[in-house]
Amino acid sequence: xxxxxxxxxxxxxxxxxxxxxxxSEEAKGLEPVQDARFPDVKMESGCLRLxxxxxxxxxxxxxxxxxxxxxxxxxxxxxx
Numbered sequence: 001x002x003x004x005x006x007x008x009x010x011x012x013x014x015x016x017x018x019x020x021x022x023x024s025e026e027a028k029g030l031e032p033v034q035d036a037r038f039p040d041v042k043m044e045s046g047c048l049r050l051x052x053x054x055x056x057x058x059x060x061x062x063x064x065x066x067x068x069x070x071x072x073x074x075x076x077x078x079x080x
Contacts, residue, residue, distance in 0.1 A: 001019070002018075002019045002020060002021045003015060003018050003019070003020050003021070004020070004021045004023050005020045005021065005022055005023065006023055006024060032044050032045070033047040033049070035052060037052075038052075063080060064080070065078055065079070065080055066078070066079045067079075
């Protein structure tokens, strides 16, 4: 949930790491903000900073095979 912050507040260190809503017209973005990696996402005005945090996970899979001789018929069975 976002915390509402008045722009006139001097010490805003208590809000580090918190989603905030600036309740003032003193701080406003004037230029469009866009990330080249996401061309469909663009803020035309009012955005001060665009930040993205990405975490990537990779699934690692291992496969082993074992061949066994059948006790009947002399054939082979492959077990994965």
